[in-house]
Amino acid sequence: MNSKGIDHSGLTFRRDYFGDLKAWQALVDLLKDTFDIDIGPLQQMGGPDSSSMPFGWFAADGRLGANLSAFAMPLVINGRTVNAASFQSGAVRPPWRGRGLYRDLTQKALAWCEEKGFETIVLYTDKPALYAPYGFHALPMHAYSGQAPVPVASGRPARTLDPSQPADLSLLQAALKRRVPVSETLAVVESTAMFLINTRLDPSVRLSFVEDSQAVIAWKMDGDRFILLDVVAQEVPTLAEIIGSLGLGPAVAEVLFRPDRLGWEGRAQTTGGSTRFMIRASDEITLDAPAMPSPMADF
Template sequence: MPERRGLTFRSRYFDDPAAWRALAGLLEAVFDIDVTVMDRLGGPDPSSVPFAWFDAAGACIANITAFSLPLVVDGAVVQAAGLQSGAVRPDHRGQGLYRDVMEAALRHCDDEGFEAVALLTDTPDLYTRHGFRPVAQYRFSGPAPMGGEAAPTRRLDIGKADDIAAVTRLLDERQPVSARFAPLRQRAMFLFNASLMPDLRLDLVGEAAVAWRMEEEGLFELLDIAGPDLPSLADILASLRIAPSRVIVHFAPDRLGWTGEAVADAGEMVLMLRAPDGLLPQHPFALPPMAEF
């Protein structure tokens, strides 16, 4: 790691409360996101390894964090890593600080034997030089299925400790929502994303936490499912006692007993993978919004 005058390079610092708060300050300044909400949700992913520059006053100047993100890709388990919390304070940009932390994070991923590395960004050109390439994501749209079997349901509130514990258990026991592409586990981001979505509805349907929303009259959007068994889409709708005219599923629906039309996602955020050709998904897919990082 090159020397940077007035700066100190640090890694694996999440056990230092002051350094964690300094990272939170960086992310709030750059992205206007308060990550300290994670403190009441179980904390950051325990596999997280941050790489950062700090100044003499203890402010976090540049950071990126690697974490374990095991995936199912086309039915096979891939030991992948994710990169998140990548940021540089505006007054320190153009000095190579982000390149430093990115290269350190990628060396870590290579040393740990990760087969693939994933990230989400609205500036994809910044990462192609590091071996990443964009992969297309899709949403799946179609008419709502009928004839499902209703299961007991209960609304979950991510602001309540008991419901956080219930969702955490289901996340730890979850089955991947798709065999095409899905995280095997990603507890921290599911809970964090739930806390950021005011329009999210989270319901316990049988033994699964179902994340969904109604964007407009007659349109049901399924964002994710967490649990040891996955209910079919028809059973979910019957359990929620709703009969939408149209459905959008934000992940490949191959395990839902329903087939929708794959529509290319036109969102600003681009999923990028650093992986061999053989580990890239071969069929339309999407990372569930509750797993976004």
């Protein structure tokens, strides 16, 4: 045990290891064993975000005992582009819990973010008390729901996108790189890797490409309720145009981000579940309007 109370006996610290396929697989295994989440397909979808910086304690047999990764994820918050980083893939295997390893990795990740000049750090967690001592606080998350607009007929109907097909994956990757934020209140500027892996983690997400607006629509249907998760485009079409291009006529629409660019107003409502979106910034941030990041940016 070292002088700071971190017991890393039998473990070796590594960072920036995503170029090592065995170490990457150790992270895949850690997240699969801990959360039953498989991020392995990300390697076939362009790989992890190029800005990613993983921090981990490895056992002699190659297992990853504890990990926390950081990556750049610029955001728009209240109309301003913010140089933000995100924490993800935080986990500790049971044999190494209670030894201060996660506290150590959090401090290392925070130091890296300070070194890189990030002004804000965000994360998702179901254990907000774990991050409060480091200056993180939860932002209330709101979706919008209301009567669906009358669909606007589209010249060409949308077609299904399948990221497992090389041509569709290339189209989607290109669209993600040139997209505009889906909202001016709270939205990612770019988060290609997270969008792509979320198409695999949630098989109920449908992806459609609208030729006329060159927009990728991430959506679901629940009975007569249309659920809009994200819009990837250089110019966001209206909700009426989106529904029309999909050939739908739902009674109710639910938008999982602030719909300020959709030409439609729903009623803000708090989202359920135990997961919290937390933020750490030098100045306190309060959203100008109820909002939430698109679930396709969830990490």
